[in-house]
Structure formats: structure tokens, C-alpha cells
Amino acid sequence: MRITAAGLQIVFGTKKIIDVTDFALSPGEIAVIIGPNGAGKSTLLRALAGDLTPWQGLVNYGDVPLHRLKPRDLAARRAVLSQSIDVAFPFTVFEVVRLGMLAGTHGVDRERARNLPHEALVRVDLSGFEHRFYASLSGGEQQRVQLARVLCQAWQPVLRGSPRYLFLDEPSASLDIRHQLLVLDIAAGYARAGGGVLAILHDLNLAASYADRLIVMSRGEIAAEGRPQKILTTELLRDVFGLNLPVGAAPKAPEPFILPQMARTTI
Amino acid sequence: MSGLVLGAGAARADFGDRTRLGRLAVPVLLAALLVCFLASLMTGPVPLSVRAVIAGLFASDGTASLRDIAIVRDIRLPRTVLALLVGSALAVSGAFMQGLFRNPLADPGLAGVSSGASLAAVATIVLGHHWIGHMPQFLQPYALAVAAFLGGLVSTLMLYLIATRNGTTSVATLLLGGIALAALAGAAVGVLVFLSNDQQLRDLTFWSLGSVGGADWTKILAVGPVILVLLALSPLSADGLNALALGEAEASHLGISTQWLKRGAILLVAGLTGVAVAVSGTIGFIGIVAPHMLRLMIGPDHRYLIPASACLGAILLLLADMVARTIVSPAELPIGIVTALIGAPMFLWILLRRRALVDL
Numbered sequence: 001m002r003i004t005a006a007g008l009q010i011v012f013g014t015k016k017i018i019d020v021t022d023f024a025l026s027p028g029e030i031a032v033i034i035g036p037n038g039a040g041k042s043t044l045l046r047a048l049a050g051d052l053t054p055w056q057g058l059v060n061y062g063d064v065p066l067h068r069l070k071p072r073d074l075a076a077r078r079a080v081l082s083q084s085i086d087v088a089f090p091f092t093v094f095e096v097v098r099l100g101m102l103a104g105t106h107g108v109d110r111e112r113a114r115n116l117p118h119e120a121l122v123r124v125d126l127s128g129f130e131h132r133f134y135a136s137l138s139g140g141e142q143q144r145v146q147l148a149r150v151l152c153q154a155w156q157p158v159l160r161g162s163p164r165y166l167f168l169d170e171p172s173a174s175l176d177i178r179h180q181l182l183v184l185d186i187a188a189g190y191a192r193a194g195g196g197v198l199a200i201l202h203d204l205n206l207a208a209s210y211a212d213r214l215i216v217m218s219r220g221e222i223a224a225e226g227r228p229q230k231i232l233t234t235e236l237l238r239d240v241f242g243l244n245l246p247v248g249a250a251p252k253a254p255e256p257f258i259l260p261q262m263a264r265t266t267i
Numbered sequence: 268m269s270g271l272v273l274g275a276g277a278a279r280a281d282f283g284d285r286t287r288l289g290r291l292a293v294p295v296l297l298a299a300l301l302v303c304f305l306a307s308l309m310t311g312p313v314p315l316s317v318r319a320v321i322a323g324l325f326a327s328d329g330t331a332s333l334r335d336i337a338i339v340r341d342i343r344l345p346r347t348v349l350a351l352l353v354g355s356a357l358a359v360s361g362a363f364m365q366g367l368f369r370n371p372l373a374d375p376g377l378a379g380v381s382s383g384a385s386l387a388a389v390a391t392i393v394l395g396h397h398w399i400g401h402m403p404q405f406l407q408p409y410a411l412a413v414a415a416f417l418g419g420l421v422s423t424l425m426l427y428l429i430a431t432r433n434g435t436t437s438v439a440t441l442l443l444g445g446i447a448l449a450a451l452a453g454a455a456v457g458v459l460v461f462l463s464n465d466q467q468l469r470d471l472t473f474w475s476l477g478s479v480g481g482a483d484w485t486k487i488l489a490v491g492p493v494i495l496v497l498l499a500l501s502p503l504s505a506d507g508l509n510a511l512a513l514g515e516a517e518a519s520h521l522g523i524s525t526q527w528l529k530r531g532a533i534l535l536v537a538g539l540t541g542v543a544v545a546v547s548g549t550i551g552f553i554g555i556v557a558p559h560m561l562r563l564m565i566g567p568d569h570r571y572l573i574p575a576s577a578c579l580g581a582i583l584l585l586l587a588d589m590v591a592r593t594i595v596s597p598a599e600l601p602i603g604i605v606t607a608l609i610g611a612p613m614f615l616w617i618l619l620r621r622r623a624l625v626d627l
Binding site: 049050071072073074075076085086087089091092094095096098100102103104130132 | 369370509513514519562
């Protein structure tokens with residue numbers, strides 16, 4: 001089951017936020033959206049996740065139009081990690097993560113389900129934080145708690161033969177380097193196991209090294225799309241970000257590599 | 268703090284999981300409620316022993332004195348049952364409003380819901396003779412309750428529309444909007460007071476401070492079923508309200524139909540507050556104090572918070588009523604004064620603790 005979109009337009013007031021003619025997300029891949037602030041990255045992600053009703057166009061989950069899916073069925077097919085989330089009321093970390101299982105514990109047996117929040121917290125390197133109050137954690141820790149909750153919701157990348165999807169809006173934004181890599185490794189593992197991942201990233205090198213496919217957005221449209229090696233060029237970066245950035249090769253790796261120190265703003 | 272709440276002996280796998288605490292709370296509170304219920308029947312100008320109360324309740328063969336039977340069955344029991352119903356209705360409305368607005372300071376009394384219900388009730392008392400005659404016969408005894416419910420519904424909806432923009436509810440707008448709505452309702456009540464005759468005026472003063480003193484079985488039969496049905500339905504929203512703590516978008520990501528959740532919660536708050544106001548006037552602060560105390564004790568999980576709030580709200584209002592009718596005996600203090608004396612400082616305390624977090 002792929003997620004596809006055709007002729008997708010989202011309009012706020014009179015302003016067209018995104019205009020995407022053709023998009024597809026496949027199981028087994030990590031697709032990463034990059035692009036400048038205000039390019040419509042989050043709007044595209046939210047439209048695909050079902051948060052926004054398109055002005056025009058359709059999003060399909062397999063053969064089923066997104067708007068035909070009941071909230072519960074949609075929640076069984078995809079999980080979403082938004083940017084910073086504040087939790088009303090003094091919930092503990094464990095309790096926040098367990099909320100992920102409100103969507104059901106599809107395919108996880110009862111005994112395991114009880115322990116699932118702990119397993120998820122171990123995955124995001126927050127073992128031992130279960131009893132802490134969510135509000136008392138740092139921004140980066142809260143972000144990982146939310147990722148654990150998202151993992152709890154879609155624990156198995158494939159459910160009864162059907163792939164599940166993770167939508168991650170800047171999952172590494174407030175994380176230290178070690179946990180940036182951890183979070184993207186989790187996403188990579190999810191894709192390898194048969195799930196699909198769509199993530200928004202700002203770090204071009206992280207994007208280049210983890211993405212199977214890069215989606216470059218600019219002014220609400222997809223400016224380029226493809227394997228990072230193929231599309232991440234100095235010309236593209238100049239067009240999209242307005243920067244002169246030489247693109248080299250990462251040491252001992254095939255991925256493109258960008259040193260921000262080399263940047264010169266184009267006027 | 269968490270160590271105190273969770274207990275040091277909790278097994279490793281239970282760390283951070285307050286499910287057991289929540290499950291324990293309801294039976295413990297029910298036991299406490301039973302004690303308060305008996306205490307309420309024992310308390311009054313004529314103190315009665317437990318034995319006398321039980322005899323007064325159940326005796327049919329002349330083992331209890333007629334005086335005790337009259338005091339227990341005709342005076343204290345209706346009043347106690349009404350306080351119990353109203354207390355739980357107010358506390359559960361409070362828990363729901365707080366969950367809906369994602370804020371522990373939301374309360375039907377403060378946010379103008381009670382004012383709207385009260386205005387509708389006052390309008391019915393003063394002007395009702397113009398329209399009650401046109402209502403179907405079977406509905407006429409419930410005119411006051413129906414009016415209060417509709418008043419509560421309209422003000423809850425208005426408040427929600429005022430305070431919510433793009434799915435987020437502003438606390439400041441909520442509280443200020445509530446003040447504005449309450450002031451507006453107060454002004455309208457003022458006009459109605461001006462128009463009212465002596466008998467109506469006496470009925471009206473009752474609304475401003477609240478009382479469960481006018482309890483009788485007719486009232487209880489009118490509102491009891493409504494309150495009990497709504498209380499029985501209330502746990503259905505528990506998962507949704509828990510998810511809503513993450514925000515509206517996150518709740519829908521988790522498969523919650525937030526539109527239905529919000530509509531259901533608004534109807535439930537309007538219904539519980541409306542009928543509570545219809546029989547007891549505007550009693551403040553129960554809706555804030557009970558859920559807040561419980562969140563400190565068992566955590567904010569609505570699966571346990573809602574039933575526990577119903578119990579604790581009933582307990583608190585029973586205690587407040589016992590104070591109200593004994594402290595200046597044989598006269599009576601309006602119960603709203605007692606709940607405000609306990610509740611207002613508590614509200615300030617929550618406000619001060621949260622001042623750093625809430626942008627007011």
C-alpha cells in the first residue's frame with residue numbers, strides 16, 4: 001500500500017500554500033523533505049497525514065481516499081510526530097507514551113502491550129525516565145518521549161501484510177548529535193522492516209545520508225525529487241536556498257556533503 | 268514529588284504508571300462518601316446517632332421514633348441526596364471543562380456557564396408564566412431544568428467559540444470571556460430582578476449564592492435521572508480527553524474523533540451544570556477543587572479522574588452543606604459562601620503555582 005497524492009492544493013485564505021501535482025510514498029523507504037522556511041514542508045506532511053483538507057486534489061492510502069478513512073482506521077495506518085508538543089496536566093513520561101496505544105495495540109499481544117511504553121522508551125534512550133513528569137523534561141527529551149509515543153502507536157512497521165507510515169516533522173530539531181543519529185536510525189530501521197517514513201529535516205547532511213529519496217520544496221511546489229547523490233547540487237541549493245554552497249562528497253561515503261562554512265549568500 | 272505519589276515499593280515495571288492508584292481511588296472515595304452520607308444525616312439542630320439514623324431510614328415497625336423518621340426521611344435525606352447529586356455533577360463538569368480546555372482553571376462557575384444557566388432559570392421564574400402554559404403538560408415540571416440546561420449550553424458554546432481559534436484555546440481569553448459572559452448574564456438577571464414581584468424576588472436570591480436547602484423528592488426525581496445518566500455516560504470520553512491533553516491535532520492522530528468529543532463534552536457540561544444550577548443555584552469552586560485535588564493524588568488520567576471526581580465532588584458538597592447548616596444554627600449560611608471560602612484560596616494557589624507557565 002502506497003500513499004499517493006495527485007493535484008494537491010492547499011489554500012489558506014487567498015494564499016496558495018502548496019501545489020503538488022504528483023506525490024507518492026512507498027513502503028520500505030525514507031523520504032525526506034527539505035526546503036526553506038515557509039516552503040510548505042509541514043503543510044504537505046499534514047495534508048498527507050490527514051490533518052488538512054485539501055482545497056483540490058486527493059490523497060489516497062492504497063486505493064482508499066484519505067477522507068473515507070475513519071479516524072481510528074487512519075490511526076492504525078500512520079502515526080505523526082509533530083514539532084514541540086506541550087502536554088496539559090501533570091502526566092508522567094510513561095503515561096504520555098502509553099497514550100500512543102489509544103489507537104489500539106494492533107498485532108501486539110496483551111502481555112507485550114503492557115510493557116510496550118517501556119520498550120519504546122528504551123528505543124529512544126529514555127529508559128529510567130518513566131516516572132518523571134513530562135513537563136519537567138528538556139525540549140529534546142520531550143521530543144524523544146513523543147517519538148516513543150508515536151512508535152507505540154505504530155509499533156509494527158507492517159500490520160497484517162499492510163505497511164504503516166511514520167510522519168516525522170523535524171524529528172531531530174532539538175536533539176543533540178547523538179540523539180539526532182539515534183532518531184534517524186530508528187526511522188531507517190522502520191523503513192528496512194517494511195514501513196514507510198516521511199520526515200522533514202533541516203540538516204542537509206543528515207538528510208543526504210539517511211534519505212532514500214529527497215523531496216526539495218520551494219514556494220509550495222516540489223522543486224526537485226530523487227536520490228540525494230543525483231539531485232543535491234550547488235545549482236539546486238542556490239535556486240532553493242539562495243546560497244552558494246559547494247557540494248562535495250562525504251569522506252569514504254557516496255553521499256553528497258555540504259560545509260556551511262563555505263556558504264556565500266547569493267544576491 | 269513523584270516518589271511520594273508513586274510509593275517507593277512500586278515494581279520496576281510500574282514506574283510512572285499510576286493505574287493502580289487510580290483503580291484504588293474510586294472504592295476508597297466511595298467508602299468515604301458513605302461515611303459523609305451518614306454524617307450528613309446525623310448532623311443538624313437535632314443531632315442523631317448512627318443507630319437512630321439507620322433506624323430512621325429503614326425501620327417500619329415502630330422501633331424508631333416518629334420524630335427521628337421525619338427528620339431523617341423528610342428533611343435530611345432529600346437534602347443529602349441532592350447535595351450528593353449536585354456535588355458530583357459540578358465536579359464532573361469541572362473535570363470535563365478542564366480536559367476540554369486543556370487547563371486546570373476552567374470551571375463552569377468561573378467560565379460563565381453557571382451564569383448562563385442561572386440567567387435562563389431566573390428568566391423562567393420571572394417570565395415563565397408567559398410560556399410555561401404553552402409547553403406540553405408532562406414537560407411543565409421540568410421547565411426550570413430545561414431552561415437552565417439550554418442556558419448552560421448556549422453559554423458553553425459561546426465561550427468555546429470566543430476562546431478557541433485554530434484549534435487552540437487561549438486561557439486568558441477563556442477566563443476574560445467568562446467574566447464578560449458572567450457580567451452580561453448578571454446584568455440581565457438584574458433587569459429581571461427589577462421586574463420581579465416579592466415572591467419571585469425571594470426565589471431569586473436563592474440563585475445567587477446557591478443552596479441545597481430546598482430539596483424535596485420532586486426535585487430529586489426531576490434532576491436525579493438526568494445527572495445519573497450523564498454521569499454514567501461520562502467515562503466514555505475518558506480516552507478522548509486523555510488524548511486531548513496532547514493537543515487537538517495529536518488527539519486526532521491517535522484516532523480520536525475530536526469534533527464528536529468536543530460536542531459531547533460541551534453537551535455533558537451544559538447538561539450537568541444546567542440541571543445542578545436549576546435545583547441548587549450557582550455553587551462555585553467544586554468543579555475546580557475536586558479534580559485538582561485528585562490530579563495531585565492519582566494523576567490526570569481521565570479514566571480514573573472522572574469517576575473519582577464524581578465521588579469527591581459529592582463528598583465536598585456534603586461537607587460544605589454540613590458546615591453551612593450547622594455553623595450559624597439554627598440559621599443557615601448559603602452553601603456558595605462555604606465553597607467559595609474553601610475554593611477561592613485554592614484557585615489562587617493553583618494560579619500562583621502556574622503563573623510561570625500560563626501567559627496571563
